[in-house]
Amino acid sequence: METRELRYFVAVAEELHFGRAAQRLGIAQPPLSRAIHQLERRLGASLLERTSRTVTLTEAGSVLLQEARAALDAVEAAERRTRRAALAATGRPGVVLATKAGASSELVAKLLDAYAAEPDAVTVDLLLCGIGEQERLLRDGRADVALLHLPFDSASGFDTEELRAEGQVVVLPAGHPLTGRTQVRMAEVTELPDLPLPRWPGPDGAYPEGPGPRARDHAQLLQLIALGRACWIAPESCRAQLSEDLAAVPVLDAPMVTTVIAWPPQSRSRAVAGLVRAATRH
Amino acid sequence: METRELRYFVAVAEELHFGRAAQRLGIAQPPLSRAIHQLERRLGASLLERTSRTVTLTEAGSVLLQEARAALDAVEAAERRTRRAALAATGRPGVVLATKAGASSELVAKLLDAYAAEPDAVTVDLLLCGIGEQERLLRDGRADVALLHLPFDSASGFDTEELRAEGQVVVLPAGHPLTGRTQVRMAEVTELPDLPLPRWPGPDGAYPEGPGPRARDHAQLLQLIALGRACWIAPESCRAQLSEDLAAVPVLDAPMVTTVIAWPPQSRSRAVAGLVRAATRH
DNA sequence: GGGCAGCGATACCTGGCGGGTATCGATCCC
DNA sequence: GGGATCGATACCCGCCAGGTATCGCTGCCC
Numbered sequence: 253m254e255t256r257e258l259r260y261f262v263a264v265a266e267e268l269h270f271g272r273a274a275q276r277l278g279i280a281q282p283p284l285s286r287a288i289h290q291l292e293r294r295l296g297a298s299l300l301e302r303t304s305r306t307v308t309l310t311e312a313g314s315v316l317l318q319e320a321r322a323a324l325d326a327v328e329a330a331e332r333r334t335r336r337a338a339l340a341a342t343g344r345p346g347v348v349l350a351t352k353a354g355a356s357s358e359l360v361a362k363l364l365d366a367y368a369a370e371p372d373a374v375t376v377d378l379l380l381c382g383i384g385e386q387e388r389l390l391r392d393g394r395a396d397v398a399l400l401h402l403p404f405d406s407a408s409g410f411d412t413e414e415l416r417a418e419g420q421v422v423v424l425p426a427g428h429p430l431t432g433r434t435q436v437r438m439a440e441v442t443e444l445p446d447l448p449l450p451r452w453p454g455p456d457g458a459y460p461e462g463p464g465p466r467a468r469d470h471a472q473l474l475q476l477i478a479l480g481r482a483c484w485i486a487p488e489s490c491r492a493q494l495s496e497d498l499a500a501v502p503v504l505d506a507p508m509v510t511t512v513i514a515w516p517p518q519s520r521s522r523a524v525a526g527l528v529r530a531a532t533r534h
Numbered sequence: 535m536e537t538r539e540l541r542y543f544v545a546v547a548e549e550l551h552f553g554r555a556a557q558r559l560g561i562a563q564p565p566l567s568r569a570i571h572q573l574e575r576r577l578g579a580s581l582l583e584r585t586s587r588t589v590t591l592t593e594a595g596s597v598l599l600q601e602a603r604a605a606l607d608a609v610e611a612a613e614r615r616t617r618r619a620a621l622a623a624t625g626r627p628g629v630v631l632a633t634k635a636g637a638s639s640e641l642v643a644k645l646l647d648a649y650a651a652e653p654d655a656v657t658v659d660l661l662l663c664g665i666g667e668q669e670r671l672l673r674d675g676r677a678d679v680a681l682l683h684l685p686f687d688s689a690s691g692f693d694t695e696e697l698r699a700e701g702q703v704v705v706l707p708a709g710h711p712l713t714g715r716t717q718v719r720m721a722e723v724t725e726l727p728d729l730p731l732p733r734w735p736g737p738d739g740a741y742p743e744g745p746g747p748r749a750r751d752h753a754q755l756l757q758l759i760a761l762g763r764a765c766w767i768a769p770e771s772c773r774a775q776l777s778e779d780l781a782a783v784p785v786l787d788a789p790m791v792t793t794v795i796a797w798p799p800q801s802r803s804r805a806v807a808g809l810v811r812a813a814t815r816h
Numbered sequence: 817g818g819g820c821a822g823c824g825a826t827a828c829c830t831g832g833c834g835g836g837t838a839t840c841g842a843t844c845c846c
Numbered sequence: 847g848g849g850a851t852c853g854a855t856a857c858c859c860g861c862c863a864g865g866t867a868t869c870g871c872t873g874c875c876c
Contacts, residue, residue, distance in 0.1 A: 253613050254536050256863090270824060283864045285825060295613065297620030304823060304871045312620035318802065319612035319675075326608040330601030331535050331577065338579030338594035393601075409799030411690050517691030520600065538834090552853060565835045567854060586842045586853060 253291070255327050258320040260287045261299065265317040268307045322391075329393030329516070336393075346375040347523035350395035353380040354470035356489040359416065359511065360399065367530035374523050383452065390516055397524045401487070402510040410514040413532050420506035421491065423477055423484045424499050431499045438485075438505050447483040450476055474498065535573070537609050540602040542569045546582065547599040550589045604673070611675030611798070618675075628657040629805035632677035635662040636752035638771040641698065641793065642681065649812035656805050664751075665734065672798055679806045683769065684792040692796040695814050702788035703773065705759055705766045706781050713781040720767075720787050729765040732758055756780065 263273040264284065274281040292299050299313035309317065340346065351360055360378075367373055379395050387406060389395035399415075400407050422441045424431055430440070442449070448464040450473055459466050465481050467473040476482040478497045487509040491500050513531045515524050545555040546566065556563040574581050581595035591599065622628065633642055642660075649655055661677050669688060671677035681697075682689050704723045706713055712722070724731070730746040732755055741748050747763050749755040758764040760779045769791040773782050795813045797806050 253609055254538060255609070256536060258609070258612070271822085279863090280865055281824075282826080282866085287863085289825090295616055295620065297616055299616075302824065304825090305873060307824085310620075311623045312616050315619040316612060316616040318800070319608075319615050322800075323605065323608035323612045326601070326605035327535055327537070327540070330540070330598060330605045333601050334577055334579055334581075334594050334598040337597040338577065338592075341593045408693050409691055518600070518604075553851090561834090562836055563853075564837085564855080569834080571854090584853065587844060587851080589853085 253294075255324060257287060257291050258324055260284055261291060261316060262320050262324065264288060264300065264307070265309055265313060265320075268309075270307070325388070325392040329391065332393035333396075340374075344375060345523070346377050347397065347521065347527065348377045348379050348395045349527065350379045350381055350386040350389045350398035352386065352399070352401065353382065354493075355399065355401065356487070356492070356511075358489065358492060362534075363399075363513075363527070363531050366533060367527050370526045370530055372522065373526060376527070386514075390514065396519070396521060397513060397515045397527050400512050400514050402512060403507060404509070407512055407514050409517070411517050411519075412512040412514045413528055414510055414512050415531055415534075416511045417508050418488045418511075420485050420503050420509060421488050421500040422503050423474075423486055423490070423494065424501065425477055425480045425483075426497050426499045428480075428483075428499065430501055433501055435502045435504050438503055441483060441485065441503060444483060447480070449484065450482045535576075537606060539569060539573050540606055542566055543573060543581065543598060544602050544606065546570060546589070547591055547595060547602075550591075552589070607670070607674040611673065614675035622656075626657060627805070628659055629679065629803065629809065630659045630661050630671075630677045631809065632661040632663055632668040632671045632680035634668065634681070634683065635664065636775075637681065637683065638769070638774070638793075640771065640774060644816075645681075645795075645809070645813050648815060649809050652808045652812055654804065655808060658809070668796075672796065678801070678803060679795060679797045679809050682794050682796050684794060685789060686791070689794055689796050691799070693799050693801075694794040694796045695810055696792060696794050697813055697816075698793045699790050700770045700793075702767050702785050702791060703770055703782040704785050705756075705768055705772070705776065706783065707759055707762045707765075708779050708781045710762075710765075710781065712783055715783055717784045717786050720785060723765060723767065723785060726765060729762070731766065732764045 260273075260277060263277050264270060267273040267276065270281050270284055270288075274284040277284065288300065295312075295316075297312040298310050299316060301308045301310055336346075349360075364376055367376065379389060381389060384405060386395065386398040386400060387410075390398050390410060398410075400410075400412070422430070422436060424447070428447070430436055430444075448462075450464045450467040451459045451462050453459050453466075453468065465476055467476055467482075473482070473484060474495070477484055478495070485503060485506055486500075488500075488502070494500060513528055515528065519525075542555075542559060545559050546552060549555040549558065552563050552566055552570075556566045559566065570582065577594075577598075579594040580592050581598055583590045583592055618628075631642075646658055649658065661671060663671060666687060668677065668680040668682060669692075672680050672692060680692075682692075682694070704712070704718060706729070710729070712718055712726075730744075732746045732749040733741045733744050734749065735741055747758055749758055749764075755764070755766060756777070759766055760777070767785060767788055770782075770784070776782060795810055797810065801807075
């Protein structure tokens with residue numbers, strides 16, 4: 253199988269429409285139809301169920317969709333990492349660290365300082381990203397190493413080293429009745445009718461159904477809380493970033509949040525190894 | 535990048551010889567030279583250092599070699615898993631479990647029994663393999679799930695669940711002086727001049743340098759021990775498979791051996807999930 | 817219910833590129 | 847210094863990816 257065929261199939265499987273998929277790929281529809289047919293013939297499997305009005309994935313098709321995405325990420329990673337290696341050999345070497353926008357900057361700062369003290373430290377480029385984006389970046393080679401927050405992110409498929417475990421707090425508008433408490437339980441928070449948890453756009457950009465207001469980023473979220481329209485459950489370390497019109501109360505039975513440093517399996521990069529060493533040495 | 539280019543590059547990088555690589559690929563040498571040149575031009579990186587007598591990998595080249603192998607495995611896995619999914623939809627569904635030849639059969643038997651009791655259990659095909667082979671099988675889709683033994687195998691890049699941890703024993707010919715002991719230390723074993731540890735062929739088929747006799751498989755190894763030409767350090771559970779002319783003594787300070795069940799990250803196979811459930815329910 | 821619009825499949829053509837043979841040029845070795 | 851070895855170059859050919867035109871089917875709507 254050639255990556256071209258995989259790219260073609262992914263486009264059709266995602267669009268479920270040959271015309272749009274062809275447009276997205278920058279080719280005409282007939283060659284696309286033919287390519288998919290060839291792919292099906294060679295695999296000896298029907299991937300798509302097409303009536304002349306609608307296209308759906310078969311069981312084998314959805315397996316291939318998932319596997320093809322992973323394979324294409326691996327190919328892209330190969331290309332990017334090779335380019336970066338060539339660049340590092342001639343020009344300035346560097347390593348890309350992916351971290352969540354709005355996550356604790358204190359931990360990152362410490363890590364960067366510790367790494368900078370290493371004898372063979374190279375430039376660290378920070379890549380701030382949205383929720384769940386880091387795994388993709390690590391997989392397709394745009395990042396070399398990432399800070400993940402379990403259980404929000406998934407470290408599945410990466411090598412990891414645990415850096416910190418912390419409890420969570422509920423962030424409330426200053427002056428809210430719960431603010432006086434030294435601790436609360438999850439049930440008390442989720443059942444606040446006046447302060448629902450806000451909704452985040454998923455990986456596809458759509459908001460889940462629900463009562464909460466919508467927030468697109470961190471700043472909007474904090475604004476919503478300050479305005480008394482929402483509350484939020486977040487790792488303890490976010491307290492450092494709260495302004496005066498917000499308050500935080502520990503949530504006793506919220507799941508622990510573990511910060512880990514993650515890197516692609518079998519990474520032989522000296523820079524990644526150095527960062528991990530610096531991070532774990534604390 | 536197309537997988538064809540990656541395959542070509544891997545062949546040249548492994549052979550370090552355009553002629554042999556071309557032969558291995560079943561094409562002539564000139565098109566191979568040209569393909570590698572094109573790849574280098576498109577990546578904007580020099581991958582191979584060639585004099586007219588010798589070919590060596592550049593820094594970028596060895597990065598690409600590693601990444602390309604992973605990417606090609608992913609592509610192969612996509613192809614195989616799709617084929618299997620199509621087969622499962624029409625014919626008999628099944629799941630492939632990779633396990634070490636010569637490993638504890640008791641644990642495997644228990645696992646298979648427990649899984650067979652699951653409501654939607656499918657056929658489990660066993661794939662017995664040599665040391666370190668399982669990771670490859672899991673990565674390129676020939677296996678769906680595997681039993682690994684840490685720290686001998688590496689579970690890096692897979693999702694795992696721990697099944698058992700055990701100590702190790704030294705296997706000796708019956709009647710050897712140490713046989714009378716209830717336990718020994720590593721130092722006592724490694725410094726037996728008359729009973730060296732045997733050498734295993736590495737992944738490339740070559741034997742490492744050293745004093746020990748060579749063994750190609752399990753049976754040869756046990757034979758060597760029975761003949762008083764070697765001793766061996768192995769997980770406790772191997773005792774069940776020892777014949778009468780062999781004896782085992784616990785090694786106090788040998789590293790613990792952990793048996794884990796491992797599967798490719800984000801596997802959505804119901805069968806794999808069922809096997810893992812059966813394994814962890816113990 | 818018939819006409820129309822939308823969509824995938826088919827037919828057919830063209831150009832580029834992957835692959836082959838012949839040969840060159842450099843380097844090492846006897 | 848001459849031959850052997852090996853990668854690069856030159857040149858040619860055939861196949862296949864991609865384009866255009868068109869068909870056939872199926873909802874949908876007046």
